[in-house]
Amino acid sequence: MREGSIRSDIEFATPVAIAVGAGFKREIASLTAMQNFLKEWPAVSRGGSYNMAVRACEAARAGEIDLDKARQAFLVFARKAGIEWTGADPVAVLREAKVRRNRVRESRAHLPG
Numbered sequence: 001m002r003e004g005s006i007r008s009d010i011e012f013a014t015p016v017a018i019a020v021g022a023g024f025k026r027e028i029a030s031l032t033a034m035q036n037f038l039k040e041w042p043a044v045s046r047g048g049s050y051n052m053a054v055r056a057c058e059a060a061r062a063g064e065i066d067l068d069k070a071r072q073a074f075l076v077f078a079r080k081a082g083i084e085w086t087g088a089d090p091v092a093v094l095r096e097a098k099v100r101r102n103r104v105r106e107s108r109a110h111l112p113g
Helices: 031-040 048-061 067-081 090-109
Strands: 011-020 024-030
Touching (some): 048 067
């Protein structure tokens, strides 16, 4: 890759899956999609991993780093922000937790005491 050459949109070999909303998955499949997502991220929730991901996107676009390094920086950001897609349906996870809590309460109610 030539240093200093600006690259147009580049697609990832493997999209980055993130969780948006209750159980919905969004795939970030290109450098432009990643940059657009980061631009939309709330300013109050930005931190070090966010800044690293933004800088990595800019460096990848300029051809200064490999695209996979930018993708990895975005994955770190997603993990720290709690939006990395795990494949678990959050609605089902919450429902199962509620069922477990209710069972514990019921079993305690039947204890002598």
